[in-house]
Amino acid sequence: MKLSILGARVIDPSSGLDQTTDLHLEAGKIVAIGAAPNGFNAVTTIDAKGLVAAPGLVDLSVALREPGYSRKGSIASETRAAAAGGVTSLCCPPRTKPVLDTSAVAELILDRAREAGNSKVFPIGALSKGLEGEQLAELIALRDAGCVAFGNGLEGFRSTRTLCRALEYAATFDLTVIFHSQDRDLAEGGLAHEGATASFLGLPGIPESAETVALARDLLLVEQSGVRAHFSQLTSARGVELIAQAQARGLPVTADVALYQLILTDEALIDFSSLYHVQPPLRSRADRDALREAVKSGVVQAISSHHQPHERDAKLAPFGATEPGISSVELLLPLALTLVQDGLLELPTLLARLSAGPAAALRLPAGKLVEGGPADLVLFDPASSTVAGERWLSKGENCPFLGHSLPGAVRYTLVDGHISYQG
Structure with missing residues (x-):
């Protein structure tokens, strides 16, 4: 299908492109940025005046819960939620049932993802076998x-x-190895x-050193082995300092870093809300x-x-007996835009951290808008807002941001030139 997106502010962090122009898509590819090719007649046209067109977001950790945990989510439901958050490419962690340690499980996940067609x-x-x-x-x-x-994962070796x-x-x-650096004994x-909040609430604490001790060891092993390494879910000031030094x-x-770690602190626990x-925990x-x-x-x-x-x-259940985790992928873009709203990041920088950056970290064929490249992109309205939970697609409603008004609204998510979400 030939599709033209007209008059959008096109931002591609990987090339530095940031201008109002048109995009033309055909056969799942971007065939032109700017003027349409000779003889190109769009079957569908999207009037994108006032919208931002950016590479589809790349999320490096989305638990799909399938196979094995259908009460929590499915590949169809969670990729649909991802598309609503502007995500066109995502990585799913290996904690499934059975564990993703055989090619059969990998192939099942990929087959069902292709059937769903959302992202x-x-x-x-x-x-390791069985994550043991x-x-x-x-x-x-x-x-x-x-x-x-x-x-x-957090299980370690x-x-x-x-x-x-x-x-x-x-x-x-x-091969690339992903570390979740947390010392099991200290945690x-x-x-x-x-810290002070945990002491006040009487909750057993996980010290910052649970991250930094494991992180220091892991970095030394990376240096010795020469392996490509990605460190996931950093939570501490000292932890990012160690990464910078490496x-x-x-x-x-x-x-x-998890987006919620950039927004919340351990002070959010003051009412014992299990959400x-x-x-690893919210820190100071x-x-x-x-x-x-x-x-x-x-x-x-x-x-x-x-x-x-x-x-x-x-x-x-009471706080300590509940399962950890937040359902948030379908709010990825609106939640991230709060960092722009608060003046912490410029929009192109934010989009780089949500697309080109994660794609490069794991060498994924995603995260950029280039002629001849896949037509994976998100169109959003920066002047509108999203009421979290008004239209909820994930099976998991364990999200502390439900009911909040967030900046920006995803209007279209396109995967290989096909609209997978329209808001």
Whole structure:
């Protein structure tokens, strides 16, 4: 189908393009930016005056909950929610049931994602069998089945020696490993950031050192093995400082932060609301400010939703007995635009952290608007607002932002030139 988008402010952070112009799409590709090619007659036209056209957002962590956790979400429901948030490409973590440690599970996820057609899915394979941290998973078979990187989540490895061998093996085949750096012993039993709020509420704390001790070890192993590494869900000022130092030494490391960590602090727990129960925990205001600065400077090159939908019962128990996680992917763009509204980031910088940055971190074929490239893009109205929850698509309603009025509204999300969401 031939489609023309007319009069949008087109922002492509990867090329520095920022101007009012037209886009012309055909056969799933961008065939022209600016004037239409000779003989091009659009079947469909979108009047985009007043709208911003940007690369479709790339989210590095969206739990789809399928297979195995259908009460929490499905590939169809969560990719639909992602499209509503402007996301055209997403990575799903390996914590499924069965665990994403075989090519059969990877192929099932990819087949169902293609059937749904809402957004492109790039699976993250398990680094160890069963995520148990003892035996290496079949990484090459998983890569050949479509996995773009490998990680073990917060579970970690039982021994540093085994982890080191896994990294050396991954480095041999130029595979990317994703770290969630948290020391299991220091974090064990903790529910909140170890600080004044946790002490006041009587909640067991997780110290900042749970992140930094593990992060320092992981960075040393990355340096020794030479593996490409991505550090996910950073939460602390000291943590981003360690990443900055590693990048300055030339280590091939990238990092992301959960969007809610850039907005919330541990002070949100004051009423014991389980909607703010996340792992790793919300940290102090000083940590949040340092994360924001790291995103602004590019030390952290990706902002992700770290979307974790849950059924209603999962958040109804007392705080410590509830399951951690926030359902937020369909608010990714409006929530992120609060950072522009508050003067923390310029719009092109924000869009870079939501598209080109994450795509480059995991070497994904996404995150840019170029002639001949895939027609994956989002059109949004920066002058409108979104009332969170007014039109909710995720199965998980565990979102503390429901009812909030957020800046910007996604009008269209296009995947390979086809409209997957229209708001």
